[in-house]
Amino acid sequence: MSTTATAQIRVLIAKPGLDGHDRGAKVVARALRDGGCEVIYTGIRQTPEMIAEAALQEDVDVVGLSILSGAHLELFPRVVDELKKRGVDDVLLFCGGIIPEEDTAALTSLGFKAVFRPGTNTQDIVKFVYENVKK
């Protein structure tokens, strides 16, 4: 096979729960696309099972969750659970949206490597992915 092939980083950007704020997720998806990633965007209203199943089927390197509804501490542990159930244990996990500072520690212990909040420069998000992806 060709020796010149390069692998693009595959990223799943997902919105768990009933939160309909999708601008941030789309902005992030587009920034990562412009940064050279292949981004799977699954739209709003995803259950934790759907997100984990998409991560498995698409064999992504990175899973990014976007949430502005305030339900992150309820939904994110379930997403992590569903990923584990399926053996998807080696992806880079991160998230963004309306997430209070005081919740960062809880998310870190769940395995989220970073939390990005409103006003984040998308270049920083792209940089974070390239520096932390396990490839």
Add this chain to the structure above:
Amino acid sequence: MDDLVERFLKKDRRALARIISRVENETPEGGEYLRLLFPHSGKTHIIGITGGAGSGKSTLTGALAAAYRKREKTVGIIAVDPSSPFTKGAILGDRIRMQDLALDPGVYVRSMAGRGALGGLAPTIADVVAVMDAFGFDVVMIETIGAGQDEVEIAGTAMTTILVNNPGTGDDIQALKAGIIEIADILVVNKADHPGADILVSQLQALLALSPAGSRRPPILKTTATKGDGLDELLDAVAEHYAYLQSSGLLSKHREEDARHQVLSIARQILLERIRQATPEEALQALVERIAARELDPHTAAEELAGNVLA
């Protein structure tokens, strides 16, 4: 070698997903997996879904898969979206329209970026199809990028090609005249809930009447993918076409044509790679300059390069 192939043969979907990535990225392990799995392929009905952007390909693919599930068939889906030629990045959004199947263990959906391939597919599509085929899905559906009239590659890979049209878009008939209609085994008028569906059906019928006598006329079906209308009829038409391919001997002919196309295109790639490796950059640059200065024509120069590795 790891245990991925073993797990794959036991229908482990994560193993399938991992192997597809290796094959898509053309890694050395990918080549090895393909070699091991290829003998297990060749049993699946491969269906292509093509048509313009926004015509409803993804929605229809999802709806067709749901209809197949009702008939207890397992379904693999490959949905291709374009890569940016500048950054090589891509947004793969076809899953959005296939949500109803998201948790069905009999359905596997894989998004693929075009990675610069011409013709509406991805460079490694045939290999990824072979892997999905080997996994044992009853049908594999391929959704093309949907950029337009030159997406004829799909007819080589898919056994049954479905061309999706919409009423009221006007430019459709022009596009069809341009030739893509010739690759269609089944014509679908999707968004039949919009006005003008019947007019488009009769326009298509008139267009097909011009095709040479004795050739198979593709059936024309109306669907409303968002409501699931017309899907059973479409499924029947697909099954009918497959039965026709089998009984006429065209299926084995298609397999051979596809095999010929694949082996020659891989051989071309290998030769090009060898030539590149055998040609020092300075030598290539020297030739390039002579061609640019019109001291040498590109054909003679290419003969010289090829001669270096073939002698």
